[in-house]
Amino acid sequence: MTLQNLWLGVIGAAILVAGAIVLQLNRFDETGVASWYGPGFNGNLTANGEVYDMYEVSAAHKSLPFGSIVRITDLETGKSLVVRINDRGPFVDGRIIDLSYGAARLIGLSGETPRHNGRGITKVGIKVLVKGDGYYVKRPE
Amino acid sequence: MTLQNLWLGVIGAAILVAGAIVLQLNRFDETGVASWYGPGFNGNLTANGEVYDMYEVSAAHKSLPFGSIVRITDLETGKSLVVRINDRGPFVDGRIIDLSYGAARLIGLSGETPRHNGRGITKVGIKVLVKGDGYYVKRPE
Numbered sequence: 035m036t037l038q039n040l041w042l043g044v045i046g047a048a049i050l051v052a053g054a055i056v057l058q059l060n061r062f063d064e065t066g067v068a069s070w071y072g073p074g075f076n077g078n079l080t081a082n083g084e085v086y087d088m089y090e091v092s093a094a095h096k097s098l099p100f101g102s103i104v105r106i107t108d109l110e111t112g113k114s115l116v117v118r119i120n121d122r123g124p125f126v127d128g129r130i131i132d133l134s135y136g137a138a139r140l141i142g143l144s145g146e147t148p149r150h151n152g153r154g155i156t157k158v159g160i161k162v163l164v165k166g167d168g169y170y171v172k173r174p175e
Numbered sequence: 176m177t178l179q180n181l182w183l184g185v186i187g188a189a190i191l192v193a194g195a196i197v198l199q200l201n202r203f204d205e206t207g208v209a210s211w212y213g214p215g216f217n218g219n220l221t222a223n224g225e226v227y228d229m230y231e232v233s234a235a236h237k238s239l240p241f242g243s244i245v246r247i248t249d250l251e252t253g254k255s256l257v258v259r260i261n262d263r264g265p266f267v268d269g270r271i272i273d274l275s276y277g278a279a280r281l282i283g284l285s286g287e288t289p290r291h292n293g294r295g296i297t298k299v300g301i302k303v304l305v306k307g308d309g310y311y312v313k314r315p316e
Contacts, residue, residue, distance in 0.1 A: 083230075084228065085226065085228055089312050089313065089314045090225050090312055091242070101257065103244050116305060116308065118259060136312060136313070139313070140310065163244075163304075164257060166257075169232055169281070171228075171230050171232075172230065172277070172280070173230045
């Protein structure tokens with residue numbers, strides 16, 4: 035192996051590593067802690083005016099427009115699911131998304147599985163698939 | 176203009192037209208008639224086990240997996256909206272999608288607007304944005 039070949043190899047490896055870092059950075063729009071909410075809110079109106087059904091698959095986010103569709107990936111287990119944002123929250127530092135009971139159960143976060151040690155929270159990455167139009171449900175007076 | 180230039184022009188135009196046709200064909204996954212359903216079903220369970228709320232934005236489709244996100248474009252008005260498939264239907268020949276009252280009102284199809292002559296149906300194009308995972312809501316016995 036000549037010195038020139040060695041240099042070409044080093045440069046090639048550097049480009050590959052840089053590419054992998056860029057891919058990784060683009061993989062999620064946001065990362066942080068996910069929690070879930072349920073029984074105390076079942077039947078209440080969500081922030082966009084829907085009736086909250088804890089058994090359905092939905093989620094609360096602090097700022098994404100209502101109706102946004104996001105893929106949530108559990109960074110501890112690799113499992114992911116697609117949810118629709120219809121509520122506001124969670125209002126706890128470091129938490130970025132609050133899952134419905136139905137969504138938490140799908141991703142194994144509801145406490146019925148030992149995977150998360152009963153803590154009911156996990157580290158997740160969020161990728162916005164469709165940006166919502168912010169629609170608020172209009173009901174008759 | 177030489178004969179060669181004329182031929183180049185003709186070939187260029189043909190390529191443009193072919194491209195436009197391909198774009199148009201790819202614009203929608205399906206086209207057909209949209210209708211809407213509401214009062215008689217409000218509060219019933221949808222085909223995927225959700226509580227049907229006619230004031231929310233949702234839709235019934237004959238075959239798309241539950242949770243699929245589709246953009247529906249009204250071909251008479253050009254208006255479009257994004258809905259989530261949570262029910263089965265419509266079971267009438269030629270109809271491809273049944274909108275909730277909330278969705279029908281957003282797109283101007285609910286009969287409160289004169290746009291569709293009170294027929295409550297319109298020609299639409301459907302584009303699947305996210306294919307659903309077919310999730311069925313699980314409730315306690």
